[in-house]
Amino acid sequence: xxxxxxxxxxxxxxxxxxxxxxxxxxxxxxxxxxxxxxxxxxxxxxxxxxxxxxxxxxxxxxxxxxxxxxxxxxxxxxxxxxxxxxxxxxxxxxxxxxxxxxxxxxxxxxxxxxxxxxxxxxxxxxxxxxxxxxxxxxxxxxxxxxxxxxxxxxxxxxxxxxxxxxxxxxxxxxxxxxxxxxxxxxxxxxxxxxxxxxxxxxxxxxxxxxxxxxxxxxxxxxxxxxxxxxxxxxxxxxxxxxxxxxxxxxxxxxxxxxxxxxxxxxxxxxxxxxxxxxxxxxxxxxxxxxxxxxxxxxxxxxxxxxxxxxxxxxxxxxxxxxxxxxxxxxxxxxxxxxxxxxxxxxxxxxxxxxxxxxxxxxxxxxxxxxxxxxxxxxxxxxxxxxxxxx
Amino acid sequence: xxxxxxxxxxxxxxxxxxxxxxxxxxxxxxxxxxxxxxxxxxxxxxxxxxxxxxxxxxxxxxxxxxxxxxxxxxxxxxxxxxxxxxxxxxxxxxxxxxxxxxxxxxxxxxxxxxxxxxxxxxxxxxxxxxxxxxxxxxxxxxxxxxxxxxxxxxxxxxxxxxxxxxxxxxxxxxxxxxxxxxxxxxxxxxxxxxxxxxxxxxxxxxxxxxxxxxxxxxxxxxxxxxxxxxxxxxxxxxxxxxxxxxxxxxxxxxxxxxxxxxxxxxxxxxxxxxxxxxxxxxxxxxxxxxxxxxxxxxxxxxxxxxxxxxxxxxxxxxxxxxxxxxxxxxxxxxxxxxxxxxxxxxxxxxxxxxxxxxxxxxxxxxxxxxxxxxxxxxxxxxxxxxxxxxxxxxxxxxxxxxxxxxxxxxxxxxxxxxxxxxxxxx
Numbered sequence: 001x002x003x004x005x006x007x008x009x010x011x012x013x014x015x016x017x018x019x020x021x022x023x024x025x026x027x028x029x030x031x032x033x034x035x036x037x038x039x040x041x042x043x044x045x046x047x048x049x050x051x052x053x054x055x056x057x058x059x060x061x062x063x064x065x066x067x068x069x070x071x072x073x074x075x076x077x078x079x080x081x082x083x084x085x086x087x088x089x090x091x092x093x094x095x096x097x098x099x100x101x102x103x104x105x106x107x108x109x110x111x112x113x114x115x116x117x118x119x120x121x122x123x124x125x126x127x128x129x130x131x132x133x134x135x136x137x138x139x140x141x142x143x144x145x146x147x148x149x150x151x152x153x154x155x156x157x158x159x160x161x162x163x164x165x166x167x168x169x170x171x172x173x174x175x176x177x178x179x180x181x182x183x184x185x186x187x188x189x190x191x192x193x194x195x196x197x198x199x200x201x202x203x204x205x206x207x208x209x210x211x212x213x214x215x216x217x218x219x220x221x222x223x224x225x226x227x228x229x230x231x232x233x234x235x236x237x238x239x240x241x242x243x244x245x246x247x248x249x250x251x252x253x254x255x256x257x258x259x260x261x262x263x264x265x266x267x268x269x270x271x272x273x274x275x276x277x278x279x280x281x282x283x284x285x286x287x288x289x290x291x292x293x294x295x296x297x298x299x300x301x302x303x304x305x306x307x308x309x310x311x312x313x314x315x316x317x318x319x320x321x322x323x324x325x326x327x328x329x330x331x332x333x334x335x336x337x338x339x340x341x342x343x344x345x346x347x348x349x350x351x352x353x354x355x356x357x358x359x360x361x362x363x364x365x366x367x368x369x370x371x372x373x374x375x376x377x378x379x380x381x382x383x384x385x386x387x388x389x390x
Numbered sequence: 391x392x393x394x395x396x397x398x399x400x401x402x403x404x405x406x407x408x409x410x411x412x413x414x415x416x417x418x419x420x421x422x423x424x425x426x427x428x429x430x431x432x433x434x435x436x437x438x439x440x441x442x443x444x445x446x447x448x449x450x451x452x453x454x455x456x457x458x459x460x461x462x463x464x465x466x467x468x469x470x471x472x473x474x475x476x477x478x479x480x481x482x483x484x485x486x487x488x489x490x491x492x493x494x495x496x497x498x499x500x501x502x503x504x505x506x507x508x509x510x511x512x513x514x515x516x517x518x519x520x521x522x523x524x525x526x527x528x529x530x531x532x533x534x535x536x537x538x539x540x541x542x543x544x545x546x547x548x549x550x551x552x553x554x555x556x557x558x559x560x561x562x563x564x565x566x567x568x569x570x571x572x573x574x575x576x577x578x579x580x581x582x583x584x585x586x587x588x589x590x591x592x593x594x595x596x597x598x599x600x601x602x603x604x605x606x607x608x609x610x611x612x613x614x615x616x617x618x619x620x621x622x623x624x625x626x627x628x629x630x631x632x633x634x635x636x637x638x639x640x641x642x643x644x645x646x647x648x649x650x651x652x653x654x655x656x657x658x659x660x661x662x663x664x665x666x667x668x669x670x671x672x673x674x675x676x677x678x679x680x681x682x683x684x685x686x687x688x689x690x691x692x693x694x695x696x697x698x699x700x701x702x703x704x705x706x707x708x709x710x711x712x713x714x715x716x717x718x719x720x721x722x723x724x725x726x727x728x729x730x731x732x733x734x735x736x737x738x739x740x741x742x743x744x745x746x747x748x749x750x751x752x753x754x755x756x757x758x759x760x761x762x763x764x765x766x767x768x769x770x771x772x773x774x775x776x777x778x779x780x781x782x783x784x785x786x787x788x789x790x791x792x793x794x795x796x797x798x799x800x801x802x803x804x805x806x807x808x809x810x811x812x813x814x815x816x
Contacts, residue, residue, distance in 0.1 A: 359441040361461050365627045369461070372620065380562055 039194045040151040042303040044069050044079045047128060049160030049169045051084035051120075056240040057231050059087045060101045061159045061201055061247040063109035068254040069155065070113075072302030080131055080146055082118035084170065094238055101243050101251065117144050125175045132156075133186045150191035155199070155300045159247065162202030164225055165210075181211040188214040195288070197300040201246045203228040206282040218265065218288045218295070222246030222272070223279030230278050245277045257297050259304055265292035394519050402526035409536045419537040423750050426710035427647045428454050428574070431538035438464055446629065448637035451647065455540055456573055457625035457634050462543075517724055525721035534714030541714030544573050548718065551577070552697060555584045558591050564613035572621045575642055576704040579679055582686040583700055585610055587693035596690055643675060645709045650768055652750070653711040654776060657769040678707040688791075695790055698722045702783040706776055716779070723786075732789035735781055742778035746771050 046069070048062040066081055087099050088110050099110035118127055130136050131146050148154055160167060166174040187193055198219040200208050205221030212219060222229040222244065231241035232248040243251070249272035257263055269283050269292070285292050298304045409415060418424055419431055427433065437453030437460065440446070447453040447460065525531055534541050547570045554562035563584055570577035585607060586596065594602050625634060641647070648656045655674060662670060681703050689696040698719060705715035730736070749771045756763035 359438075359444075359464065361464065361628055362630070365461070365624065368624055368627065372624075376561070376565060380559055 038151065039153040039299065041148070042074050042078060042153050042155070042300065043146060043148045044074050044155040044157070045082075045131065045146060046079065046155075046157045047082040047123065047159070048084065049123065049158065049167060051086055051123075051170050053087070053090050053092050054240055055160075056087055056099070056238070057243050058159045059083055059085075060099050060109060060243050062157065063099055063114065064101045064107075064243065064247060064251040065157050065199075065254075066114070067109050067111075068251065068257075069301055072254075072257065072298060072304075073259055074301075074303045076113075076115045077143065078303070079115075080118070080144070081114075081116050082123045082128065082131075083116050084123060085116050085119045092239070100235065100238065101248075115143070121170070123170055125169050125173050125179075128169070128175065129179065129183050132183045132192075134190065134192060146192070148192050151194050152192070153195045153197070153300050154193045155197045157199045157201075158208070159201040159244070162200070162204055162208065164204050165207045167200070167202060167208060177208045177211045180208060181213060184212060184217060185214045188216070195290075195295075195299070199250075201229060201244050201250075205229060206284075209284050212284070212287060215287055216289055217284075218292065219284040220268065221282045222277065224282050227279040246272050246279075246281060249276055254297075254301065257301065259298060259302050261296075261298060263297045265295045265297070268297060395522055398519065398523050398526055402532070405527075405532055406535050409532065415536050418533055419539075421533075421537070421751070422650055422754070423652050423713055424533045424537045425539045426651050426712050427649060428642065428710045429540040429544070429712065429714075431540070434459065434463055434540065446631060446633055448629075448633040454638055454641045456638055457628040458572070458621070459540060459543070461628055517727070520724035520727070521721055524724055525717065528717045528720060530713035530717035530720070534712065534717065539712060539714055541712050544570065545714060545718045547573060548577060548580070548701070551580065551584070555587050555697075556694075558588065560588055560610055561613055563588065564610055565617045568614055568617035568621055571618060572625075574708070575639060576678055576708050579682045579700050579704065580697060581611075581614060582682050583689075583693045583696040586686060586690055586696065590691075590693060642709055644671060645674075647710075650754075650765065650772075651710055651712065652772050652775055653709065654707070654772065655709050657765060657772070660765070674707075675709070678704060692790070692794075695726075698726075699783060699787060702779070706779050706783070719783075726786060726790065729786060729789035729793055732792045733785050734788070735785050739778050739782045739785060742774060743782070746775035746778060750775075 044066075046062050046066050048058045050058040062081070062083060066079065069079065070076070087093065088097050097110065098108045101107045101109045118131075131144070134146060136145055146154070158167060160169070162168060165177045167180075168174050184196065184198075187196075194216065196217045198209060198212075198217060200220070201222040202208075204223060204225050204227065206224045209217075209219035209221060210225075223246075230245050232243045232245045234241045253268070253271045265285075269281075272281055274280050288295075296304075409418070425431070433453050434455060437447030437455070440449070440452065441460065441464070531542075547566060551563060551566035551570055554566050567577060567580060567584055570580070588610065589596055589603065589606060592606065594600070594606055597603055622635075626632060645655050645659060648660050650656050658670065658674075659667065682700065685696055685699055689699070701722070702719040705711055705719055708715065750768075753763055753767045753771055757765060757768050
């Protein structure tokens with residue numbers, strides 16, 4: 001008994017000893033962490049939990065988010081995409097090898113660079129939880145792993161059919177909100193994320209984030225408990241609904257975001273109000289340490305590096321000189337901030353429809369045609385009418 | 391005369407307007423019997439949209455109408471219904487003069503006992519109205535107009551050609567014939583009856599030895615070919631390229647699109663081996679043009695009836711017929727109502743045509759939607775429908791010739807010894 005007590009006191013003392021090492025030594029770093037993001041890499045886990053042709057819209061939802069996330073900079077190596085992937089080559093698809101997300105087939109989200117990591121029957125609850133927690137067999141390839149660290153911001157997007165407290169996976173099993181919350185807690189304890197944005201577009205989606213208890217999680221859902229999330233438009237040519245309302249308006253919102261955009265989470269919370277969505281979207285920010293107004297959209301949806309450009313040489317070898325140089329340099333940097341030129345043409349990234357110009361027949365043609373008609377008219381009916389015109 | 395015609399006009403406008411606004415309009419414009427790849431409205435809109443996007447409308451297998459149709463519709467595409475209604479009405483307004491012409495030519499030179507064969511002026515007074523009614527209230531025309539198929543425009547141009555021929559204006563007749571040939575190649579066969587009528591009107595006998603005959607023929611053909619060339623060159627200037635020629639004329643002649651319709655080409659060419667395809671295309675196309683010469687030789691005194699026969703033959707044997715083409719020659723039938731007593735199969739023919747018209751959508755549904763029939767069923771009805779039309783046309787031909795025979799030989803035939811004789815067609 002005494003031994004046991006001694007061991008527990010030792011472990012507690014060790015924990016207290018190590019805490020400062022883990023969380024940083026001084027108040028200043030904590031404060032800076034408070035007010036800036038502090039992440040160094042971005043990951044995305046995008047899951048569509050349905051299969052079969054009539055769940056076309058769930059695949060289109062996930063592929064739209066995938067497309068936006070790739071466009072804003074997250075590479076395929078940092079995206080874990082889980083789809084049943086039975087839409088594009090389905091026998092019932094009138095346009096094979098495409099998955100459309102707008103009516104009138106405006107946007108093909110299944111381009112030629114979609115990399116699906118978990119396909120078909122691999123999209124199971126077990127695989128999803130293993131991806132999140134990292135407890136995968138050693139033979140799993142890198143593309144199927146979530147290799148995040150404690151400086152990663154992760155975006156998790158789930159869509160499919162859900163209910164109060166559960167999400168249905170591929171018509172055969174379910175994941176409950178308790179399991180999901182426990183998986184996130186495992187991730188927090190293993191320091192597998194810096195901040196997590198959880199978006200879910202299913203019926204009664206808010207029930208899935210009710211049980212979260214780990215810090216630094218922000219959650220959005222497309223509908224409250226007791227409400228259904230509705231789909232947006234059917235396409236008569238394809239024969240199914242193409243997208244869900246929440247993700248449709250989310251996609252529209254994301255199409256206007258470019259890597260240099262300063263839009264923050266408060267704008268994201270306003271996406272799809274009840275008038276457009278019919279259901280009431282919800283969000284949860286109590287577990288998140290930063291103020292949502294200071295969180296940029298690109299912190300989660302894009303892979304934006306925080307870069308400060310300087311022309312000065314910083315001497316890092318002599319530690320005693322470090323504070324003075326830093327303070328002087330900081331003053332100089334504040335006076336002239338340098339920026340890179342926009343690497344990507346923003347106008348192209350932002351969704352823009354080309355202006356349609358109407359075709360007009362050439363003037364020569366009109367002249368020729370009407371003069372011929374007039375000639376024939378006067379030839380048939382006599383030249384005397386000419387007098388009346390001129 | 392004006393009042394009943396106005397009434398008929400108002401009635402037909404009402405029917406068309408009601409159908410345009412109802413949900414049936416979309417259903418009708420999808421029917422293969424009413425629209426063909428040549429004259430579907432959907433394709434016109436598609437072609438105009440392609441043009442707005444900066445692409446030639448003839449790229450791809452979408453649009454097969456002539457460039458003048460593009461010019462006509464590019465600013466009236468929203469008011470298309472009105473355009474089609476107007477073209478229908480101008481067609482129906484053609485026959486007042488027409489009838490008077492016909493009567494004037496027949497007034498003299500017949501034996502006395504044929505008075506009952508002759509038509510009295512009173513009868514003829516109502517024929518224009520009947521023709522107008524037959525065209526405007528014909529369900530085929532209504533369907534074609536509601537579907538906004540450009541067949542209505544083709545019909546209007548052919549009607550203008552007939553009118554200008556009957557009025558005797560060679561230039562206008564040549565121009566309208568050129569326009570009709572430019573739209574679809576087949577009205578080329580109407581060159582012969584047009585020429586014959588104008589010759590008859592100018593009292594030039596059809597005799598190859600006479601120089602007057604050749605002079606007029608050359609004049610007319612020069613006008614025709616000249617206006618055709620002018621129209622083709624003008625369409626070149628509209629879009630700046632010659633791709634309309636393979637898209638329009640190449641399409642009509644080589645029949646690449648085998649969507650089922652009420653014609654004879656599709657089934658045959660769907661199962662044709664590639665090796666023989668060219669040969670059979672030639673055979674089928676020659677079939678349309680082939681009847682011109684024998685018929686003109688036989689009917690050189692009666693060019694108006696020849697026009698009717700030619701139009702009927704074009705509607706039956708063309709590569710993509712629709713019900714709008716049939717409505718065109720059916721509108722002529724009241725003009726020959728006096729032939730009724732000589733028609734032999736009219737009941738059978740009308741039953742066949744009605745039954746086939748009713749069965750077309752039924753067998754289409756069974757084939758395409760229910761899956762319990764196949765293309766043979768639909769083709770059988772197509773064949774039967776065309777056979778019915780051929781029977782109708784040949785019946786009228788027989789009746790016409792018989793009447794002519796009676797007019798020259800007398801109505802009650804007697805043999806040389808005075809006993810009664812019957813006329814038998816061998």
